[in-house]
Amino acid sequence: FFYCILFCHMSALYSLDDCKKVLKGTKAHQQAFPFAQPVDWKALQIPDYPKIIKKPMDFGTIGKKLDGKKYASSKEFIEDMELVFNNAKTYNIQGSDIYIMTENVEAEFRKQLAKIPVIGHDSSSKSSTHEVRSFNETELKELGRGIANLNSKQLETVVKLIHKHQPSLIKDTTTEIELDVRELSNEFLTELYHHVKSCG
Numbered sequence: 001f002f003y004c005i006l007f008c009h010m011s012a013l014y015s016l017d018d019c020k021k022v023l024k025g026t027k028a029h030q031q032a033f034p035f036a037q038p039v040d041w042k043a044l045q046i047p048d049y050p051k052i053i054k055k056p057m058d059f060g061t062i063g064k065k066l067d068g069k070k071y072a073s074s075k076e077f078i079e080d081m082e083l084v085f086n087n088a089k090t091y092n093i094q095g096s097d098i099y100i101m102t103e104n105v106e107a108e109f110r111k112q113l114a115k116i117p118v119i120g121h122d123s124s125s126k127s128s129t130h131e132v133r134s135f136n137e138t139e140l141k142e143l144g145r146g147i148a149n150l151n152s153k154q155l156e157t158v159v160k161l162i163h164k165h166q167p168s169l170i171k172d173t174t175t176e177i178e179l180d181v182r183e184l185s186n187e188f189l190t191e192l193y194h195h196v197k198s199c200g
Contacts, residue, residue, distance in 0.1 A: 014074040018116035020066050025112035026081075027059050031101040032108070035059050035084050052091055057083040081109055082152045132190045143189065144181045146196035154199045161191050 014022075026032060037060045041049035050056075062080050064070075071077045088102040135143065147158060162169055162177060165188035169177050181189065 013119050014113070014116055015119055016066060016069075016071060016074060016077065019071075019074050019077045020063075022109065022112040022116060023059060023063055023066065023077075023081075025115075026105065026109045029105050029108040032059070032105045034098060034101060035088070035105065049091060053087045055083060055087075057087060059084065078113075079152075085109075086151070130190050130194050132187045133193075134186050135189050135193070139193075140181050140189075143193055143196060146200070147179070147181070147192065150196070150199060154195075157195050158192065161188065161195070165191075 027036065035058055038056055038058050039046075039049060039053075041047065057080050062077065062084070065080070066077065085102050085106040089099060092099045092102070147155075150158065159177070162179070165185060169179070181192075184192070
């Protein structure tokens with residue numbers, strides 16, 4: 001757990017026209033059909049669905065929002081795409097057919113996103129007021145494990161911290177970042193530690 005790969009789509013900015021291409025490519029995946037339209041929980045006889053999933057999302061709705069220019073930036077588009085996958089993985093049991101299909105289509109989404117050019121980054125970050133400290137090997141392992149368990153929203157802050165402390169890890173076309181906690185400065189590690197702790 002010293003080493004992890006972060007998907008940094010949340011910090012990268014893309015043109016909304018290219019986002020349409022990403023959506024089209026993702027929808028073309030042979031296992032994407034369950035996500036094409038809103039979940040009809042009545043027809044599927046799953047009355048607990050709206051109780052568990054508070055914010056439904058699907059590719060059809062995302063397409064309409066893109067066509068209607070409802071997104072202010074690609075960040076909002078990506079958040080909705082992530083919401084589709086997170087909803088499916090929240091409601092369905094890990095290892096089930098639909099869960100596996102969700103993982104496969106999500107991987108296709110990342111593949112499609114990697115094909116389009118990055119036009120910028122959302123690199124704003126909060127200043128840290130924490131006292132810089134050092135970390136032993138056990139703490140570094142725990143930190144790596146904690147980072148690996150963060151969700152997409154929480155990883156936004158990690159990516160912002162990378163922009164702040166070690167921007168060389170991020171290239172213009174980067175859609176994933178290789179992060180080895182053993183090679184980071186104590187200042188960087190301290191901020192990561194407090195962020196992961198706040199998410200726990």
